[in-house]
Amino acid sequence: MSEATAIAASSPARPAGGDTTYKFRRLLEALLAPLLALLAAVILFSIFLLALGQSPADFVDLVWTGAFGSWFSWRNTLQRAAPLLLTSLCVALPGQLGLVVIGGEAAVVLGGLAATIAALPLVHTNPLLVWTVMAIAGAGMGALWIGLTGFLRARLAVNEVIASLVLAYIGIAVFNHLVEGVFRDPASLNKPSTYGIGDANMLGNVPWFDVHPGIPVGVIACVLCWVLIYRTSIGFAGRVTGGNIRAAQLQGLPVPRLIVMACALGGACAGLAGTIEVAAELGRANASLAAGYGYTGILIAFLARFNPLAIMPMAVLLGGLGAAGGLLQRRMGLPDATVQVLQGMIFVSILASDTIYGRIRWFQPRGSG
Amino acid sequence: MADVAALGTVGGAMLAGSLRVSTPFLFVSIGECLTEKSGRINLGNEGVLVLGAMVAYATSYETGSPWSGVLAAAAAGLVLGGLHGAVCSLARVNDVAMGIAIMLAGTGIAFFFGKPYIQPSAPLLPGIPLAWWSQSAQLRNALLVCPLFFLGIAAAVAMHWFFRATRMGLRIRIVGDSQDAALALGLPIDRTRFLATAAGSALAGIGGAFLSLYYPGSWNEGLSSGQGLMAVALVVFARWNPINCIYASLLFGAAGALGPSLQTVGVTWGYYLFYAAPYVVTLIVLIISARGGGSLRGMPGQLSIGR
Numbered sequence: 001m002s003e004a005t006a007i008a009a010s011s012p013a014r015p016a017g018g019d020t021t022y023k024f025r026r027l028l029e030a031l032l033a034p035l036l037a038l039l040a041a042v043i044l045f046s047i048f049l050l051a052l053g054q055s056p057a058d059f060v061d062l063v064w065t066g067a068f069g070s071w072f073s074w075r076n077t078l079q080r081a082a083p084l085l086l087t088s089l090c091v092a093l094p095g096q097l098g099l100v101v102i103g104g105e106a107a108v109v110l111g112g113l114a115a116t117i118a119a120l121p122l123v124h125t126n127p128l129l130v131w132t133v134m135a136i137a138g139a140g141m142g143a144l145w146i147g148l149t150g151f152l153r154a155r156l157a158v159n160e161v162i163a164s165l166v167l168a169y170i171g172i173a174v175f176n177h178l179v180e181g182v183f184r185d186p187a188s189l190n191k192p193s194t195y196g197i198g199d200a201n202m203l204g205n206v207p208w209f210d211v212h213p214g215i216p217v218g219v220i221a222c223v224l225c226w227v228l229i230y231r232t233s234i235g236f237a238g239r240v241t242g243g244n245i246r247a248a249q250l251q252g253l254p255v256p257r258l259i260v261m262a263c264a265l266g267g268a269c270a271g272l273a274g275t276i277e278v279a280a281e282l283g284r285a286n287a288s289l290a291a292g293y294g295y296t297g298i299l300i301a302f303l304a305r306f307n308p309l310a311i312m313p314m315a316v317l318l319g320g321l322g323a324a325g326g327l328l329q330r331r332m333g334l335p336d337a338t339v340q341v342l343q344g345m346i347f348v349s350i351l352a353s354d355t356i357y358g359r360i361r362w363f364q365p366r367g368s369g
Numbered sequence: 370m371a372d373v374a375a376l377g378t379v380g381g382a383m384l385a386g387s388l389r390v391s392t393p394f395l396f397v398s399i400g401e402c403l404t405e406k407s408g409r410i411n412l413g414n415e416g417v418l419v420l421g422a423m424v425a426y427a428t429s430y431e432t433g434s435p436w437s438g439v440l441a442a443a444a445a446g447l448v449l450g451g452l453h454g455a456v457c458s459l460a461r462v463n464d465v466a467m468g469i470a471i472m473l474a475g476t477g478i479a480f481f482f483g484k485p486y487i488q489p490s491a492p493l494l495p496g497i498p499l500a501w502w503s504q505s506a507q508l509r510n511a512l513l514v515c516p517l518f519f520l521g522i523a524a525a526v527a528m529h530w531f532f533r534a535t536r537m538g539l540r541i542r543i544v545g546d547s548q549d550a551a552l553a554l555g556l557p558i559d560r561t562r563f564l565a566t567a568a569g570s571a572l573a574g575i576g577g578a579f580l581s582l583y584y585p586g587s588w589n590e591g592l593s594s595g596q597g598l599m600a601v602a603l604v605v606f607a608r609w610n611p612i613n614c615i616y617a618s619l620l621f622g623a624a625g626a627l628g629p630s631l632q633t634v635g636v637t638w639g640y641y642l643f644y645a646a647p648y649v650v651t652l653i654v655l656i657i658s659a660r661g662g663g664s665l666r667g668m669p670g671q672l673s674i675g676r
Binding site: 158159348 | 410412452456459460461462463465466467469470471472473474475476477478479480481484595598599601602605638639640641642644645648649651652655656659
């Protein structure tokens with residue numbers, strides 16, 4: 001960290017003295033831009049609802065009730081947000097190094113499958129042992145899969161977007177092959193699944209707080225990743241790589257190793273997301289694991305500008321929208337895809353708002369002279 | 370002898386399956402090829418495909434004419450692709466992330482408006498019987514080909530010619546290959562990319578129309594199995610050449626048809642692995658060509674995934 005300050009202080013781009021409010025203005029810019037974009041998306045969506053003869057006020061009211069109105073809806077929201085916290089990290093960590101990894105979905109399903117398979121011989125032992133083994137297997141599998149993307153990028157110069165996309169298809173095919181083949185429970189007729197891990201080994205809600213077990217795991221992972229990125233020298237090296245890879249190489253930073261590490265760590269998070277889905281929700285690995293968490297995670301990571309702390313509110317916001325879907329369907333007679341339309345508008349709007357960064361003079365650093 | 374017969378059956382079923390399922394791959398991949406040649410990637414074509422399928426089915430149901438459905442699907446693709454193209458023209462907007470946003474928005478809009486059209490049956494596109502001379506019902510069935518397939522091949526050939534021999538095609542290639550050269554020549558970079566993205570998505574929309582109006586030939590929410598996203602891999606495989614896109618689509622289609630055809634002769638193993646085979650090949654192609662030093666041959670220089 002000390003070297004970071006030293007470099008920053010000697011850099012001529014950084015305003016010397018004088019500009020004491022810059023840090024504050026930069027934070028304000030980072031908060032205002034997405035909020036304005038969110039507002040724009042909501043206005044656009046209101047027009048969409050008005051055109052269909054529905055009341056936007058009722059909609060907002062229902063989303064509020066369905067997502068955050070009661071303890072029950074909060075729980076529902078957090079349950080949906082939990083896997084998103086982890087899958088977003090799978091994009092945010094490599095994102096800090098300037099890579100766009102879009103294959104998190106495969107890490108989720110393969111992580112969930114590996115965790116289930118590892119748990120199967122142990123179902124009659126201690127649940128704590130089962131969970132530990134599942135977490136190691138799931139995170140390890142995820143790390144392996146996304147780490148492979150990182151390896152291809154770092155050592156063989158294969159573009160990570162295409163590599164992760166192609167590997168995602170291969171991973172999901174391998175998953176289907178195993179679930180419908182070797183590991184299939186013959187009793188699962190309509191929906192091929194593996195054998196279950198047993199009711200005794202299911203993760204319950206967190207005691208006292210009664211929230212989904214993925215929430216503490218996800219929050220801890222986000223905080224740890226934030227510390228790693230912004231408060232350690234490895235994280236600093238990663239951010240230098242992301243800022244200017246040539247500079248990082250000239251400095252003698254181990255760029256390939258950093259890339260593989262960031263990808264593997266992100267993959268471990270996504271694998272953990274799959275593990276928790278199995279241990280807390282499904283009890284077995286099946287096609288329900290491929291619920292699109294990997295893809296939503298990509299967008300949350302971009303909305304959070306790859307900052308792990310910003311991932312948390314974004315994941316809760318999108319989890320809340322998802323949780324309100326059922327209520328909207330019952331009360332307003334809107335199809336359940338309504339939420340998806342709103343989500344799409346929010347994503348497009350916030351991603352487009354990236355363009356206003358640095359355009360408004362007031363937010364920019366001011367020279368002292 | 371039995372083995373040879375079985376092999377023939379599998380081969381025939383694969384050919385038929387390939388002819389049947391390759392059309393959406395073909396349209397989305399030449400659309401994606403056009404967009405990428407201008408230096409931009411569009412992962413949103415998955416959303417365009419689903420929206421195109423819904424719009425085509427709904428239009429065919431309301432007007433009674435499947436061909437107007439195809440046109441409507443192309444128009445829907447034009448609009449959604451235009452949105453992607455317009456937003457990506459803004460500085461600092463990431464085209465990969467934007468594509469995924471468009472993918473979610475497109476499927477969301479399609480599911481929202483498509484709800485009432487899941488039940489009713491719309492008039493579908495007619496097939497062209499290529500085996501009218503044959504007595505075998507199996508062969509006749511296998512060689513009943515959708516007119517969109519031929520349209521797609523014609524479009525691919527036309528696009529190849531367009532890139533090679535027309536002023537407009539050359540301009541798209543310049544914009545896609547070197548922004549500096551395009552600037553020096555005074556070419557309108559943003560407008561070119563916007564138009565290429567919109568036109569590419571219009572083609573992808575026609576691919577969607579095939580799904581709902583020919584095969585499988587109905588509208589439901591699980592219609593697309595990700596052909597829109599796969600098209601990105603397919604274009605890499607085809608090395609950004611529209612003619613190669615035809616072969617690549619047939620190959621990807623055949624790989625998808627291999628599992629079901631093996632099932633007809635009693636082999637039930639490896640269904641999904643055969644399906645994934647083209648992706649493994651794509652990955653190998655990527656690795657081999659990356660080892661040769663730098664970017665892939667044929668890859669547009671300004672493509673964000675190439676840097």
